[in-house]
Amino acid sequence: MDAQLPDVEAGKRFYGELFGWAYEDAYGTSVWARKDGEPVAALAHKTDGRMPTVWTVHFSTPDVRALLRRVEQAGGQAVRAPLRDGDLGVAALAADPEGAVFGLWQPGTYPGFGTRGTPGTFAWVQLYARDTAAANAFYGALFHEALFGAGAEPEFGRAAVADVFPAEMPPHFLVHFRVGDCAAATGTVQRLGGRVQAGPFDASYGTVAVVSDNQGASFALLER
Template sequence: MADQASHVGPYPEGVPCWVDAQLPDLEAGKRFYGGLFGWTFGEGYGTSVWAYKEGEPVAALAPKVNGRMPTVWTLHFATPDATALAERIETHGGRLITTPTRLGPLGATALATDPESAVFGIWQPGTHQGFGRRHEPGTFAWAELYARDTKVANDFYGALFHDALFGPGASPDFGRADLAEVFPAEMPPHFLVHFGVTDAEEALGTVQRLGGRVQVPPFDASYGRVAVVTDDQGASFALLQR
């Protein structure tokens, strides 16, 4: 997908446009992801840092504000109007964790859950459009929603993002799967962020060398070869070899 690696301009509504991780130790996060993906880092908004690949923004790392927050990667969907989308989320059975908030000139964001309590973010761009690069090694490649009831998920996200999922030329960058096919029954529904790698086995070795661990060994999915891992602070993500 090299032809789609570099991106300019706002993403269509419903397309994943940004990911961030909330971590206890920001410096440790920079060492881990810099070592795994070759990311460099610069100042982000507030206390966060932005990760860059070949000079383009690809993700953010942020410190957890309290120990009760999960150590997790969060997926954000693009929207031209965060307030209107927030209203639709609640109308269709979701719940707002935070109401739309403007982050200076960068844009506006909110956190929400779907009807099964899977957490996601929304992003209305200002000066920050989202991923500067994607669909290549070391950048966002896919997101999979692991749901208890995929019909509930399809109905909810189809109502919110019909054109991105089902419209002409749709390229949603996220799928829906049965939670029980990959994870233990007690695992809550969640989005799993996938980063591209050239060689999944080699990348798994690097994850372990950097202090991470393998959560689910490599398996074949419809969109590529996937392994689920955690970083050295417990945040889960997936490696995707196309």
């Protein structure tokens, strides 16, 4: 997953203090975030001011182009065509039929998360949709084995937008980072100039708070 930010240096300070991340130069002004030496995310400079400041989750696939065709055949659309990032891998952006944007990643030498599910790392992604039955059909067909196959560890959920947000909120993915104390972490977010949008509240997968950083990128904190 990565965050597209107007100011990467400010992002480094915010997430470094919140999650204890260290950083390594990646490409251009982008950086990889590391927790205990393992890659957990990337922070990238947002080059187009018209684009939103967001966190984007990328789903791994052995063939980006083939999966993008399946997205389009199922009623979704390509947002950004596949782009090779040296020998690291191939990335693309897609949107589901309701417009929720997600990434696709065909690994090369960079497989993705080095660690997850521990404090300061990825723990869950929640899709907020308007038509949850349609979302079940769309993503179930695309990612059935990855999401529901034998031995798969649940890391993906979906809910109705109105369960947490105003009904007019567009459908979207919300990445969750694991924390030891959700209430304390929301206090840190506010001290660093971020904002609490909702919660903490109890969800089926833990205690959640929806927050945004000091540049407006939304994410969630998850205690479980």
